Amino acid sequence: MKKSQIILLLLITLITTGLDTLAQTKITGTVTSKDNGETIPGANVVVKGTTQGTITDMDGKFSLVLNSPNAVLQCSFIGFKPVETAVNGQKEIHIKLESELIAIDEVVAVGYSTVSKRDLTGSVGQVKGDVLAKSPVTNYDQALAGRVAGVQVSSADGTPGEGLSIVIRGGNSITGDNSPLYVIDGIPMENFDPGSISSHDIESFDVLKDASASAIYGSRGANGVIIITTKKGKEDGTTEISLNSSVGTQWIPTRLEVMSPYDYVKYLEEVMISQGESYEENFRTHWVSPEEYRNVRPINWQDRIMRSALIQNHNLSVSGGNKKSSIYLSVDYTDQVGTLINTGFNKANNNLKFTHRITDKAQLGGYLYYSYIYRNGLDISGNNRLSIIRDAITFRPVRPLVDDGKEGGLDLDDPNELRFDPVKTLSNTDRYKKQDVIRGNLFLNYDITKALKLKLSGNYNVDNRKESLFFKKDTYEGTKGIDGINGTLTYRHYQTLSTSNTLTYSKKIARGQTLTALVGTEAQIAENDYFIAKNKKMPTDAFGTDKLELGIEPELPVSAAFENRLLSFFGNVNYNYKERYLLTLNYRADGSSKFAQGNQWGYFPSAALAWRMIEEDFISDLNLFSNLKLRLGYGITGNNRIGDFAAFSLINYNEFSGYSFNERYQLGVYHYNLASADLKWETTSQFNLGIDMGFLDNRVTLTADFYRKNTRDLLLNADMALSTGYSQVLQNVGEVQNQGMELSVNTINISKRDFKWNSAFNISFNKNKTIALNSGQEALYTNPDWYFRFKEYQYITKIGEPVGMIYGLKRDGVYQFEDFNYDEATGKYTLKEGLPDNGRAVAPGSVKFKDLSGIDGKPDGTINELDRVVIGNPHPKHFGGLTNDFRYKNFDLQLFLQWSYGNDILNANRIMFENPGLIGNQYNLLAPAADRWTPENPTNGVQTYRFANVFGFPQDGNLVSDFYIEDGSYLKLKTVTLGYTFSKSFLNKAGIKSCRLYVAGQNLHTWTNYSGYDPDVSVGKYGALTPGLDYSAYPMSSTFMGGVQIKF
Amino acid sequence: MKRNITSLFKIAVVAAVVAGSTSCESFLTVEPKSSWVTEAFYKNQDEVILGLNGIYSYLGQDATYGQVMSAMFDAGTDEALYNRNNNTWPLGLYTHTPADVNIASAWLTLYKGIDAANNFIERVPETPDMDEAKRNAYLGEARFLRALFYFDLARWWGPVPLRTSPTTNIDANNLAAASLEEVYELIISDLTFAAQNLPHAKNQNESGHANKMAAHGMLARVYLTMAGYPLQKTEMYAKAAEQCDIVIADGWHRLNPSYKQVFLNYITNKYDRNESMFEIEFAMMRDQGIREDGRIGQINGVQFYYYPTQTEPFAYAMLQASVKLKKSYEAGDQRASWNVADFICNAQGNITQIKNDVLYWPGKFRRWEPITFGKIPDGTGTYKVLEGVSVPDKNFTGINYPVLRYADILLMKAECENEINGPANAYAFLNQVRNRAGLTDINPAAVNSKELFRKEIQDERMREFCFEGLRKQDLIRWNILGEALTGLNQMIEASNGTAVNKTLFKRAGENYNPAKHNIMPYPLQETVMNQKLSQHTEWLQ
Structure with missing residues (x-):
C-alpha cells in the first residue's frame, strides 16, 4: 500500500500542475429542478470545451470566472438529464435540470462497439458496476445472482473466493463447458478468474444473451458472452480520488441437526446389544444407560470447525485527466477469513489504465492489470474419502461416563476407520492456490476520417499458479494413510497472446438513414503447461511443500504442455432507418488449431431486426406507451471448449501403461485418444423474440424475451461400444434444446426530491431438453462419485428429458411385521408371497423399495438397477430477483431478494448420515435417525439399524432413492444495504466531494424447506450431468459489513 | 484523403488474401506437445518396444488379473466364496446384471489390449530397419497376448465381436459377435504363429515375456476348453494332448521340487521359468506413483486387519477358502496347509488359529505368516512378511500371478489321455503332480474307469490350481458348476460354522441359475452402443 500511495501522490501532482486559468468575467448562477423548482446542491457546472468547472453549493448556487462571455455551460447531476446553456454575456444564469426517469439512452456494449439502448436489436442484459460494488462480496460474481434475467448464477458451495457457475439461458453442452465467454475491455478470455478483477473497477457488466448479439464472437459465443467494461480516467479535467473501505464479519448461519446425546447413546445401546454380549458388556461399563444422558449438553463438532470470520475490502482509485490524456489507477485489497478454520481467500487487484491523444486523429491507450490471488482450504467437498463435514457430523456428541479415551468416538486402531478429528484435519492440511494474473493491453485508435475509425490492439494475459497440498502429521493421511506426511506441488502456467483489430465506418448515408459497418480480425495464441511433483513419507512437517526433498518416497514428476490458436475475421453492419427500423x-469466420485441417474454419452469421413502434403515429397516438420496440433475431454460434489436441489420435504414457520384466520396470504406451476425424464446433442456433415497453414516461419499463436455441453436433464425450477399446470418444453427436422466457420490469414507484423508490424485477423460465445422443443411445448414466464406495448411477440424461436428471429407486417406506410370515420355531421372518425384497435379505425394519421392473421389463421380486427411474429434476422452474432501492433524504436503502423455484436437490448427506449402520456402527447420525424404525416405533421413515440379524440399510448399489430428494426452492434476502451520504456543503469545507457510510448484509436469510446447509449448492463433479448434488459441501456463509466511501 | 482510404483498403484486402491462403494454414497448425501422434508411431525399434510393453500392461490392470479376473471371477466356485455381508461383489454371489461395473471394466480392458495388439500387428510389419527374426518375435509376442485376451473373452463371454484391425474411427461401434468357432480360430492362429516365432524361454534374457513353450501350452488349454462345454468338440482332446507332448518332450520346463516354493517365488518376485511358463508380472512401485501393482494376496489372501504403523501386510481378504477345498486334501498332501490357511490377524493385532470349517483363508498368495500366535501389541504374537518388499503397501502388492504352470501341462495331458484312451496311460502324469505334493502314486484301482479318473482329475485340478483363476472355467467346461455349488452348500450346512456364517456362504449356491450363470452377460454399454450385438438370450429372460 505504501508504494502505491507514493505513486498516487505523484500522479495527482502530475495531473493538477499545468491546469491554470485566466480570469476575465465573473458570473454567478443557480441550478434548480425543472420538476419542482427546488435547488440542486452538488451539481456539476463545466465550461464547455475546457477543463474549467465547479460544483453548486448547499443552495444550488455557483460562481465561475469565464475567459469568454460567449462560453457555453454544461450542467449535470445524477438523476437529471445534462443541459447546455449559452452564457451570451449574462452575469447571472439560471439553469433548470429535467429529471431523467429511465435512462433509455444508456449505452450497452455489444461486442467491438457500443450502442444506445434505443438502437439495440438483440437481447442484452446489463448490470451497472456500482450495483455490484454495493454487495458485500469478495468477487463480483457473488453479487450477480438474480440481477439479470436469463442468467443463472449458482454456487458449487461456500468455499471462499471460488468462482460461481454462470449459465446463460440454460446449458447447451452435456459433457462440455457451459460457462460464457468473457470479454474484458474488448479482449475475449476463455478462462477468466472472477478474482482477477476488483468489483470497484467495473463500470458496466453486459450480458449478450441471444445469438444475434453473441454471433460476433462466433465459435466462442454459444454460451453467451459477458462483457465487462472497466472504469477509465476522467476526461473533464478534474481528478477524483475514491476510497472505499469496508470491514465485516461472516458466519455460517445453519447447522445440520444431529442426534442428541440421549438419542445417540440410545442408538449406541441398540448397536452394541445387537453385536453380542461382549459389546453389550462394554457398553454397560462405559456408557451405563441412555438415561444418564438425558440432559447432557452435546459436544457440537460443527461449532468446532466453524467460526465467525473477518472480511475486509479496501479500494483506492484515482481517476483524472483531460481531453488529451487520462489515467485511472486502482488498488484493491480483499481479505476473507474462511468460516471453516484454516481456510480463506485474499487478493490484491491493481489496475492502471491510461489514454493519450497523440494527434487529433490518433489516440494511444492501454492497461496493465495485476492481481495476486490466494485461496486456502480448497476442495473441502472435493475429496470423497476424507470429508470434514462427515467427521463433524458423525463424531459422537457426548463422552461416556467412564471414559474410553476415544476422542469423538474415533477408534484409531480400526483400519476401516476413515475419519479423523475434523479440527485437526482442517488445521493440519494446507491446501492453497496462489495465482499471479497479469493482463496487459495496448491499443491505438486512429480516426482515418470522421466516419472511418481504425482500432488496433495487442494483448497479453498470463496466469501463473502455484498449488500446494500438504498433509501434516496430525491428519488422517499423516498418521494413518499409506503416504504418511506428504506434499504435492503443482505449477501451472497459462498465457495468451492476442491481437484484436477493427475498422469502423459510421455515417448518415441519407436523410434518416444511419449506417455503421465494422470489419475486424483477431488472432490468439493460447499456451499452457503444468508441472507436478510429489513426495511422501516425510520425517517432519516443519516446512510444508517448501521443502519437498525431505520426503523419502518421491513420485515420478509429471509435466505436459498444450497450445491452441485461433484466427478470426468478422464483420458487423448496423442500419438505422428513421430511428424506426433497425x-x-x-x-464471423473462426479458424482454430483444435480441429483437423478441413474442419478448422467455422462460419457464424446472425441477423436481427428491431422495430421502434413508438415512432409510429398509430402507437404514439394511443398515448399508452412511452416506449415500444419489437426485436427479432436469429443467429448461429459455436462452442469450441475441447482439449487442444482432441482431434488427433494420440499415444501417451501414464502410470498404468508400463510393465515389468524380470523385476525391471519398463515404459509402455497406450492409446490415449481416438480422434473423430471430422470433429468440429458445437453449433447453437438461436431464435429470439423480444419486446421492450415503456409506460408513464418510462416510469414503468418492461422487457420480455422469448427464445429457443438448439445445440447440434454436441461436443459430447460419447459412449462407445467398449469392444472398440474405448469407453468414450469426443464426437459431434447429439442435440440439446433450451427454450424459455425472460421478463424484466423496472419501475419508478416514487420520485420525490426527498424520497425515491425504484424497483427492478426479473424472472426467467427455461426448459432444457435432450433431443438426441449418440446413435442408438437412449440415455447417458452418470455416477457422480461423491463417495468412493458407492458406484451406482445417480443421474440420467435421457432423450426427451432435461440433461442431468436425478435417477434412483422409489422408496416404499420400511418393511413392517405384516409383510412377513414369522416362523416361531426358527425365529425367521419370511417375506409374504408377492412382496419384493430390497436386493438382499430383509426383515421388519429394512428399507423397502418399489419393484418396478426386472430383466424382462416386469417386476422380478428384487431390487436392482432395473428398478431405477427419474426421481428428481434439479432444474428450476423459474428463478429471478427483486430489487427495491429507496432513497430518503441522505439515506439510501437497497433490498435485494433472489430466488430459485422448483429445483430438486439430491441430499447425499442424508444418504450417508441418516442411514443407521451404513458407514460406521457407532457414528452419530442426523437427527431424523433418532426416529428410526424399531419394533416399538414401526415408522415408514428411517429404517432400522438391525432387526432379526438383518441390517436395515440397503446394499451398495441401492442407496439412492427419492427419500433423499428434496425441494431446493429458496428465496433469499440476498443483499441489504443501508447507506448515509453526508451533505455536500458539510463536506466541501473539508475538501471532500462525497462521503457515504454504509452497512450491508449478504445472504442474510433464506426461506427454504431444504434440510441441508443451503439450497444454493451443487458439488457434482461432472457439470451439467450432475447438477443439484449436495454432499459434504463447504457451508454457505452470511456476511455483514460496514464501510465508508469517500471521494476527493 | 479518399486516396488514402482506397490504398488502405487495398492493403487490407491483399493482407487478408495472403493471410487467408497461406499463413492461415501454418498459423493454425499446432502439433501435440506431450503425446505421440498415433499415425506417426512405430517408426523405430524403441517405439516398437514401448508399444509392446503397453500391450503387456493390460494383463496387469485391476480390471484383469490385478483383481477382477483373478479374484472376483473366481468367487462363487466350490473353492472360493465371497465373505462380506454386503453385495459389492455381485459376480461372486450370482446377483450380477449386465450393468455390473466389473464386467464392463474387464471387457473393456481386454479389448483395449486387443486394440493395442491390433495396432501393433498392423503397423510393426512396416517399421523400417528391423531384423526380420526380431520383428517376427515381437509380432509373436503381440499375437500371443491378443490370443490371451480373446481366450479370456471367449471362455467368459462366449461369442464376442472379433476385431482384428485397429479401431481408427468412431464408426467402429457396430460389429456382430463372431461365432465361438471363429474366435477360437483366431486364437489358434495367433498362438500357432507365436509358437513358431517366439524364442524358447531358455534363450530369453528377460523373464516375463511370452515364449515358445508357453504358446504350445496355451494352445493345449485352448483345445482342451474347446473339447468341453459348450463347444464339446471332443476331437480337440487329441490336439491338446499333442501340444502337451511338445512341451513335455522339449523337457526344459519341469516341476519345482517344492509346491510351496513355487508360490513363494511368485510372492517374492523370483522367476522360476522352468515351472512357471507364463505369469503376470506385478511390481510394487506405487510409492513412486507407478501403478504396476495388483491386489493378489491382499484381496484373495489371509486376513490381516492390524495396521498401526502402516508397515503391516494388511489384507482385506474378501474370499474364504471353501470347506470343500479344505476337506479335499488327503493326509500328507503338502498343498493343504499352503493353500488353506488356518490363521488370521484381527484389528487388535491378535493372531489366532481358525477352527471354524467355513472360515479358512486362501493361503496360496499369502503376504504374511505367523511365527507365534498371540497379540502383536504385547509381543506374544509375531509374524513374518513374505513379500519381497521393504515395506508392504496397505492395499496393493507386487505378487505375481500364474497363467500357465508346468503342472497344468501334466494334468491337461492326463485329462486328455483319459478322455481319449482311458486312465491306463494317464496315471503317470497325475503322479508327477502328486509326488511333488508329497503324496505317493495314486492307487489305480480306485480310479480305474474313465469316469472315476475324470472325477479324480477334477478334484486334483482344484487341489493343485485353487485360486489361480482356473476353477470356474474348469467347472463350466465340465458343465458341473451347479452340481459343484450344490455339493458345496451341503458341506457348508454340515460344517461346524455358525448359522450366520452358513447363511453367508450359501448365497452363491442358492443364487446360481444354470440357465444364465455359465456365461457372462455382455456389458450394458456394449449392447447399447453396438447395435449389431444383442444380449445373450440367456440374459434376456
Whole structure:
C-alpha cells in the first residue's frame, strides 16, 4: 500500500500542475429542478470545451470566472438529464435540470462497439458496476445472482473466493463447458478468474444473451458472452480520488441437526446389544444407560470447525485527466477469513489504465492489470474419502461416563476407520492456490476520417499458479494413510497472446438513414503447461511443500504442455432507418488449431431486426406507451471448449501403461485418444423474440424475451461400444434444446426530491431438453462419485428429458411385521408371497423399495438397477430477483431478494448420515435417525439399524432413492444495504466531494424447506450431468459489513 | 484523403488474401506437445518396444488379473466364496446384471489390449530397419497376448465381436459377435504363429515375456476348453494332448521340487521359468506413483486387519477358502496347509488359529505368516512378511500371478489321455503332480474307469490350481458348476460354522441359475452402443 500511495501522490501532482486559468468575467448562477423548482446542491457546472468547472453549493448556487462571455455551460447531476446553456454575456444564469426517469439512452456494449439502448436489436442484459460494488462480496460474481434475467448464477458451495457457475439461458453442452465467454475491455478470455478483477473497477457488466448479439464472437459465443467494461480516467479535467473501505464479519448461519446425546447413546445401546454380549458388556461399563444422558449438553463438532470470520475490502482509485490524456489507477485489497478454520481467500487487484491523444486523429491507450490471488482450504467437498463435514457430523456428541479415551468416538486402531478429528484435519492440511494474473493491453485508435475509425490492439494475459497440498502429521493421511506426511506441488502456467483489430465506418448515408459497418480480425495464441511433483513419507512437517526433498518416497514428476490458436475475421453492419427500423447483421469466420485441417474454419452469421413502434403515429397516438420496440433475431454460434489436441489420435504414457520384466520396470504406451476425424464446433442456433415497453414516461419499463436455441453436433464425450477399446470418444453427436422466457420490469414507484423508490424485477423460465445422443443411445448414466464406495448411477440424461436428471429407486417406506410370515420355531421372518425384497435379505425394519421392473421389463421380486427411474429434476422452474432501492433524504436503502423455484436437490448427506449402520456402527447420525424404525416405533421413515440379524440399510448399489430428494426452492434476502451520504456543503469545507457510510448484509436469510446447509449448492463433479448434488459441501456463509466511501 | 482510404483498403484486402491462403494454414497448425501422434508411431525399434510393453500392461490392470479376473471371477466356485455381508461383489454371489461395473471394466480392458495388439500387428510389419527374426518375435509376442485376451473373452463371454484391425474411427461401434468357432480360430492362429516365432524361454534374457513353450501350452488349454462345454468338440482332446507332448518332450520346463516354493517365488518376485511358463508380472512401485501393482494376496489372501504403523501386510481378504477345498486334501498332501490357511490377524493385532470349517483363508498368495500366535501389541504374537518388499503397501502388492504352470501341462495331458484312451496311460502324469505334493502314486484301482479318473482329475485340478483363476472355467467346461455349488452348500450346512456364517456362504449356491450363470452377460454399454450385438438370450429372460 505504501508504494502505491507514493505513486498516487505523484500522479495527482502530475495531473493538477499545468491546469491554470485566466480570469476575465465573473458570473454567478443557480441550478434548480425543472420538476419542482427546488435547488440542486452538488451539481456539476463545466465550461464547455475546457477543463474549467465547479460544483453548486448547499443552495444550488455557483460562481465561475469565464475567459469568454460567449462560453457555453454544461450542467449535470445524477438523476437529471445534462443541459447546455449559452452564457451570451449574462452575469447571472439560471439553469433548470429535467429529471431523467429511465435512462433509455444508456449505452450497452455489444461486442467491438457500443450502442444506445434505443438502437439495440438483440437481447442484452446489463448490470451497472456500482450495483455490484454495493454487495458485500469478495468477487463480483457473488453479487450477480438474480440481477439479470436469463442468467443463472449458482454456487458449487461456500468455499471462499471460488468462482460461481454462470449459465446463460440454460446449458447447451452435456459433457462440455457451459460457462460464457468473457470479454474484458474488448479482449475475449476463455478462462477468466472472477478474482482477477476488483468489483470497484467495473463500470458496466453486459450480458449478450441471444445469438444475434453473441454471433460476433462466433465459435466462442454459444454460451453467451459477458462483457465487462472497466472504469477509465476522467476526461473533464478534474481528478477524483475514491476510497472505499469496508470491514465485516461472516458466519455460517445453519447447522445440520444431529442426534442428541440421549438419542445417540440410545442408538449406541441398540448397536452394541445387537453385536453380542461382549459389546453389550462394554457398553454397560462405559456408557451405563441412555438415561444418564438425558440432559447432557452435546459436544457440537460443527461449532468446532466453524467460526465467525473477518472480511475486509479496501479500494483506492484515482481517476483524472483531460481531453488529451487520462489515467485511472486502482488498488484493491480483499481479505476473507474462511468460516471453516484454516481456510480463506485474499487478493490484491491493481489496475492502471491510461489514454493519450497523440494527434487529433490518433489516440494511444492501454492497461496493465495485476492481481495476486490466494485461496486456502480448497476442495473441502472435493475429496470423497476424507470429508470434514462427515467427521463433524458423525463424531459422537457426548463422552461416556467412564471414559474410553476415544476422542469423538474415533477408534484409531480400526483400519476401516476413515475419519479423523475434523479440527485437526482442517488445521493440519494446507491446501492453497496462489495465482499471479497479469493482463496487459495496448491499443491505438486512429480516426482515418470522421466516419472511418481504425482500432488496433495487442494483448497479453498470463496466469501463473502455484498449488500446494500438504498433509501434516496430525491428519488422517499423516498418521494413518499409506503416504504418511506428504506434499504435492503443482505449477501451472497459462498465457495468451492476442491481437484484436477493427475498422469502423459510421455515417448518415441519407436523410434518416444511419449506417455503421465494422470489419475486424483477431488472432490468439493460447499456451499452457503444468508441472507436478510429489513426495511422501516425510520425517517432519516443519516446512510444508517448501521443502519437498525431505520426503523419502518421491513420485515420478509429471509435466505436459498444450497450445491452441485461433484466427478470426468478422464483420458487423448496423442500419438505422428513421430511428424506426433497425437492422443488425453479424458474420464471423473462426479458424482454430483444435480441429483437423478441413474442419478448422467455422462460419457464424446472425441477423436481427428491431422495430421502434413508438415512432409510429398509430402507437404514439394511443398515448399508452412511452416506449415500444419489437426485436427479432436469429443467429448461429459455436462452442469450441475441447482439449487442444482432441482431434488427433494420440499415444501417451501414464502410470498404468508400463510393465515389468524380470523385476525391471519398463515404459509402455497406450492409446490415449481416438480422434473423430471430422470433429468440429458445437453449433447453437438461436431464435429470439423480444419486446421492450415503456409506460408513464418510462416510469414503468418492461422487457420480455422469448427464445429457443438448439445445440447440434454436441461436443459430447460419447459412449462407445467398449469392444472398440474405448469407453468414450469426443464426437459431434447429439442435440440439446433450451427454450424459455425472460421478463424484466423496472419501475419508478416514487420520485420525490426527498424520497425515491425504484424497483427492478426479473424472472426467467427455461426448459432444457435432450433431443438426441449418440446413435442408438437412449440415455447417458452418470455416477457422480461423491463417495468412493458407492458406484451406482445417480443421474440420467435421457432423450426427451432435461440433461442431468436425478435417477434412483422409489422408496416404499420400511418393511413392517405384516409383510412377513414369522416362523416361531426358527425365529425367521419370511417375506409374504408377492412382496419384493430390497436386493438382499430383509426383515421388519429394512428399507423397502418399489419393484418396478426386472430383466424382462416386469417386476422380478428384487431390487436392482432395473428398478431405477427419474426421481428428481434439479432444474428450476423459474428463478429471478427483486430489487427495491429507496432513497430518503441522505439515506439510501437497497433490498435485494433472489430466488430459485422448483429445483430438486439430491441430499447425499442424508444418504450417508441418516442411514443407521451404513458407514460406521457407532457414528452419530442426523437427527431424523433418532426416529428410526424399531419394533416399538414401526415408522415408514428411517429404517432400522438391525432387526432379526438383518441390517436395515440397503446394499451398495441401492442407496439412492427419492427419500433423499428434496425441494431446493429458496428465496433469499440476498443483499441489504443501508447507506448515509453526508451533505455536500458539510463536506466541501473539508475538501471532500462525497462521503457515504454504509452497512450491508449478504445472504442474510433464506426461506427454504431444504434440510441441508443451503439450497444454493451443487458439488457434482461432472457439470451439467450432475447438477443439484449436495454432499459434504463447504457451508454457505452470511456476511455483514460496514464501510465508508469517500471521494476527493 | 479518399486516396488514402482506397490504398488502405487495398492493403487490407491483399493482407487478408495472403493471410487467408497461406499463413492461415501454418498459423493454425499446432502439433501435440506431450503425446505421440498415433499415425506417426512405430517408426523405430524403441517405439516398437514401448508399444509392446503397453500391450503387456493390460494383463496387469485391476480390471484383469490385478483383481477382477483373478479374484472376483473366481468367487462363487466350490473353492472360493465371497465373505462380506454386503453385495459389492455381485459376480461372486450370482446377483450380477449386465450393468455390473466389473464386467464392463474387464471387457473393456481386454479389448483395449486387443486394440493395442491390433495396432501393433498392423503397423510393426512396416517399421523400417528391423531384423526380420526380431520383428517376427515381437509380432509373436503381440499375437500371443491378443490370443490371451480373446481366450479370456471367449471362455467368459462366449461369442464376442472379433476385431482384428485397429479401431481408427468412431464408426467402429457396430460389429456382430463372431461365432465361438471363429474366435477360437483366431486364437489358434495367433498362438500357432507365436509358437513358431517366439524364442524358447531358455534363450530369453528377460523373464516375463511370452515364449515358445508357453504358446504350445496355451494352445493345449485352448483345445482342451474347446473339447468341453459348450463347444464339446471332443476331437480337440487329441490336439491338446499333442501340444502337451511338445512341451513335455522339449523337457526344459519341469516341476519345482517344492509346491510351496513355487508360490513363494511368485510372492517374492523370483522367476522360476522352468515351472512357471507364463505369469503376470506385478511390481510394487506405487510409492513412486507407478501403478504396476495388483491386489493378489491382499484381496484373495489371509486376513490381516492390524495396521498401526502402516508397515503391516494388511489384507482385506474378501474370499474364504471353501470347506470343500479344505476337506479335499488327503493326509500328507503338502498343498493343504499352503493353500488353506488356518490363521488370521484381527484389528487388535491378535493372531489366532481358525477352527471354524467355513472360515479358512486362501493361503496360496499369502503376504504374511505367523511365527507365534498371540497379540502383536504385547509381543506374544509375531509374524513374518513374505513379500519381497521393504515395506508392504496397505492395499496393493507386487505378487505375481500364474497363467500357465508346468503342472497344468501334466494334468491337461492326463485329462486328455483319459478322455481319449482311458486312465491306463494317464496315471503317470497325475503322479508327477502328486509326488511333488508329497503324496505317493495314486492307487489305480480306485480310479480305474474313465469316469472315476475324470472325477479324480477334477478334484486334483482344484487341489493343485485353487485360486489361480482356473476353477470356474474348469467347472463350466465340465458343465458341473451347479452340481459343484450344490455339493458345496451341503458341506457348508454340515460344517461346524455358525448359522450366520452358513447363511453367508450359501448365497452363491442358492443364487446360481444354470440357465444364465455359465456365461457372462455382455456389458450394458456394449449392447447399447453396438447395435449389431444383442444380449445373450440367456440374459434376456
